[in-house]
Amino acid sequence: MGRAVVIGAGIGGLTAAVALQRRGWDVTVFERAASLEPVGSGLAVAANALKALDTIGVGDEIRELSAIQGEAGIRRADGRWLVKTTEEAASARHGDSVVLLRRADLVDALSARLEPGTVRLNTTVKEVDPETGGVIFETRGPETASGPHPAADHATAPEPHDGTGRESQLEAELVVAADGIHSPVRAALFPGHPGPRYAGVTSWRLLIPGGGVPGQAFESWGEGKVFGVMPLAGGLAYCYATDAVPAGGGGGDQRAELLRLFGDWHAPIPALLASASPENVLRNDVHHLATPLPAMHRGKVVLLGDAAHAMTPNMGQGACQAIEDAVVLAHVAGTGAGPAAYTAARLERTTGIVARSASICRVTRLRNPLAVRLRDAVVTLTWRLAPARAAGAMDDVLGWTPPSTPAKPPAPQTPTS
Template sequence: MARAVVIGAGIGGLTAAVALQRRGWDVTVCERASSLEPVGSGLAVAANALKALDTIGVGDEIRKLSAVQGEGGIRRSDGRWLMRTTAEAASARYGDSVVLLRRADLVDALSARLEPGTVRLGAAVSRADPGSGLVTTDAGELEADLVVAADGIHSPTRAALFPGHPGPRYAGITSWRVLVPGGGLPGQTSESWGAGQVFGVMPLAGGLAYCYGTDTVPAGGGGGDQRAELLRLFGGWHSPIPELLAAASPDAVLRNDVHHLVEPLPAMHRGRVALLGDAAHPMTPNMGQGACQAIEDAVVLAHVASEGTGLAAYTSARLARTARITARSASICRATRLRAPLAVRLRDTMMTLAGRLAPGRVTRAMDEVLGWTPPA
């Protein structure tokens, strides 16, 4: 039986583990944390990722756990709509809409499909040899025919495989994320743009609201009451943003500087080691495709590895696509960072005109991303 070692038990790593086990692999997941409590709060799973999850038997469960995005789009900080779209338009074009759920629910659904003992918690990996597939952990060595490095944005495995690569850079924005109980507004999903700032509201199942904000600030800040910071930044924006922030627990607010890969890697593998998700292509959150691309990576990698065509086929299938999406997300991020009043007015005017003159263009613009289909 072929053996795989997965480094990291995030969404990408767990998806890869499930996909490989379904194809008959003996899989061990090494997770340095002592529990599977997921970092993050809410998550959008788009049509492309749902198709990938269908191939491992998880898609329908995720649809049942989720709230479906209703009317959505982009607004100004005063609430005026700039662009709008609907879940029906996306479903008609791609066969699925975007479903919204807690990150923890997706992690639980994936881990429940793994064979008992697959995940080793508190198992830090110090080295993965691309030639032999030998993985060194603080609890001993593991032999593998395939090593899946899903060890995050600041992946030590990526740095070891490609020591000359510059790695991720600060994208110029810091993000805040929080779940608000009782704040869900069914069917009302929006992202609002101001001068260098963004605030998003996503309704989840069970009356929860997932809220996120970004601001153009220097990296390395933080500390203190982050809910108070959000109220300072967004408390004067349109309803229901101030009300949601007032209802949020200060202890539930997560703050992170956003990093992304400006220069794509030369490959997404080396020898027996394949990079996946944020380890391979960290991106800004502006397209909601970070987790979705990790899920795509996982099912494609399991397919390629099981077909025996070599990991070069994995790089061929994934590198150019993820590089394009990473670059496109970064370009949207740059648009949100505009602060000069004239530049902001011009940006908003162009978005409004695009939405009015070509209303279907908003949906069609996502064809390359959402129209993807997994390997047969």
């Protein structure tokens, strides 16, 4: 195998790095942040992503770190259940559970499986040549906490730049752009693409110690608003919310804003918000790639995760699809197929999931009381009158299975002094 450069050390980038190393690639990960510590939020890892993580030896650890989703479903703002299911039913149908955990726990589990020195922190990729695989990058501050980066011997000598960083270049047989929803690499590869678009909702995320109902995860829908609660291991609750408001808001006490919006909703939402710390509330406008890319690669460069198919959070598949991308990419690269085979394997599937998630987002944005009542009635009747059909709506997503080619063990490392 050859050299691979991964741009971005989020969940998708780290999964790709682990998967490629297991197949014998020499991997370098460039991360512009100073640490791998992610934002303080939770994550649902669905059956399809757990199967993908199993292929790189991480699945069982994630199951052990996680709270298993027990009862789950959709409720109204007054607490009445519109849809309700159990972990046992979901597991029986899709072959695995949905597990709930902090994003930080998954990041830690992935990074622990990388060879020492793989991730280069404080490093920004300035330019990528899709034809040669050339990557120009700039490092500011310490590169790693454990010594020099292994790619340093293969990079060009640092050149004087502007006095603020060291600019270098290396070439790779494969460049993986996992650089997020506002991906500079995507913009350079597909300059005519319109890029991410505001989905019509802003979101809040927060972790609350000692919150939630153990074993019960739910998402409640109101008039243009959503509030979700996921119990995590260790007594944590991950809460998230959305509201259909113009983009660009924020500022001030966001916990107070959440109390204004959801303080009269059903228990335990008001109590959770009352016990939250204002400084732990994260607010972000939701953007997605409403227009699919023509391809998920160009030359030696592939796009992965949000850089390739950013979606609204309504199906809980953003991180899960990035994990799928990573293991499929490693499989394709391990068979000797080119990046075009990766596009062929991933573009149609992810495009469909992006569109479905956006359609659910539009349904949650309804504000007209009559439209909301009709929506709720349709959801409830569909579940009661055709439960098998309703339960099977996610079969094509959660029933996905990863490529079966066995991974090669990492090459032995030469001891260093």
